[in-house]
Amino acid sequence: MSTFIRVEGYRVLLEEEEEVTMKWKNGFVSAGLEKLGGWDEKGTMGNAYVLPKHKDITKSRPICPTFSEPTSKICRKMAKCLNRMMKLILESSHFNMGSVSELGRRLRTINNKVERRGAEWGVEGASFDIKDMFSRLPHAAILDALDWMCEWCEGRGFKSVQVRKQGTGTKLSYRKQEEGWWAVDFANVRRFVAFELEPTYTKATGAILKQVIGIPMGKSSSPPLACILCMKAEYEFISTLGDKRNRVFGMRLMDDVSIFVARKKDGDDYGKEIIGRFGGCYDEELTLKRTDDEEGVWEFLGCKLTIEAEQPYLGCFQRNKNMAEIWQNKPCSKQSRTSVRGPAGGKKSVVITGELNRIYVNTTRQEELLPLVLTLKRELRGKGYPPEFFNNGLRRFAANKDEIWKLMVELMTTW
Known part of the structure; x- marks a missing residue:
């Protein structure tokens, strides 16, 4: 009850x-939003609930489902529009990432840029967690960030953002309407988001609540709106760095952010200065908590990220949270994708291929590949996967990969 009823x-x-x-x-009708889609007369308010946080089960995370709301269909389309608009901003001007799969590519890009500076250069970095990202965001700041994003799109001549009516796909268009596409101009993007923020209703413990601060964690548009707010703050932060902005890099997925600074190895304190300034980057209602121990190694988005003194400076590898238990023949303490069971062989094959692909995409240090794949094989065998499932999956996956993958096939499919 205190999670919803007794908070400001x-x-x-x-x-x-x-x-x-x-x-x-x-309010929906008076805002002129009927042109975006009809009001679902069968729609209802969602029933809120809480989930215990994974890292601390004594704390709870409020979840406000919105799939049953009368405007849920429009909201899902609008979320796609917002995600498409974010892609217009240059990657070097912010830290936002669309998915974890971008991690390896971005690290390689940073390594290449620092390497071109010469052997006397190195990298300093830090990891942060953005606290209260959803629950504390003021509506005025969200709308201000959205205005900034819309002005960026309009300044480049775009008239609308569109979602394909059948199938998938979004695009920014120089036209207001095109056949086969659901289109919305930027004025209506602003209008709909303002409407969604104002009447945010949910039901909890038998009471009807209106959220007046922050954005609900269950709404489709909430993640892109939070990211747009952070992108604007990062853009302004980078803009203040002047001619040294090309020495600062970052990666953020939702509330997990890492920042890297290229610096000279001979006592250059610029890295520490920038990391200190970054602490005040975001809205004053948000709190940045540093999560690394300043040793150059930290966990980030399910991977372990490392900083080395020599090139390649930055590296990462996919982390298996159950590795210790797997090799000690103990029950796995954390649920994973490999827990999928059932008689269907195709289902298990998809799980194997998916896990191998995560290792491949998220691992930049080749010396870490063998223990990760070997641990995966041992984990699958312990969960009853037939050995030939893994062997066949590894052969298919490694067919067009680097030589090290072909070597792993030779080593692992013969025992």
Whole structure:
């Protein structure tokens, strides 16, 4: 109860649900949003619940499902539009990543840029966690960041952002409407997001609540809106660095962020200076907590990231959280994708290929590949996967990969 009822971010409403829903619909109509899609008369408010946090089960994370809301279909389309708009901003001007699969490529890019500076250069880095990313975001700051994003798109001549009506696909267009596409101009993007932020209703412990601070964790548009706010802050932070901006790099996926600074090895303190300044990068309502121990090694997005004194300076490898238990023949303490069971062989083959691909994409240090793949094989055998499933999956996956993968096939499929 205290997660929702007794916090400043939520206000308890005394009206009946039907009355609140009618006001909600009237606001939708008066905002002129019917042109984006119809109001679903069968839609209802979501029932909020809490989940224990993985790292500390004494704390809970509030979840506000919105799949049943009357505007959920429009909201999903709008989320696709917002994600497409973010791709327009130059990668060097912010730290946002679309997925974990970008990690390896970005690290290689940073290594190449630092290497071109010469052998006297190195890298200093730090890892942070953005606290209260959803629950503390002020609505005014979100709308200000959205205005910045829309102005960026309009300044480059785009008239609308569009979602394909059948199939998948989004694009920015110089036209307001095209056949086969659901289109929305940037004025209506602003208008819809403002509407979604104002009447954010949910039900919890039998009460109807209105969220007045922050954005709900269950809404499709919430992740891109939070990322746009952070992107704007990162863009402004990088812009203040002047001619030294090309020495600063970063990666962020939602609330996990790592920053890297190219510096000379002979006592250059520029890295520490930038990392210290980065602590005030984001909105004042957000708190940055440093999560690394300043030893040049930290966990980031399910991987272990390392900083070395020589090229390649930055590296990472996919981390198996159950590795110790697997090699000690103990039950795995953490759930993983390999826990998928069932009689269907195709299902298990997909799991094997998916795990191998995660290792391949997220590992830049080749010396880490063999123990990771070997651990995966041992884990699968312990969970009852037939040996030939793994062997055949590894052969297929390694067919067009580097020589080290072919060597692993030779080593691992013969025992």
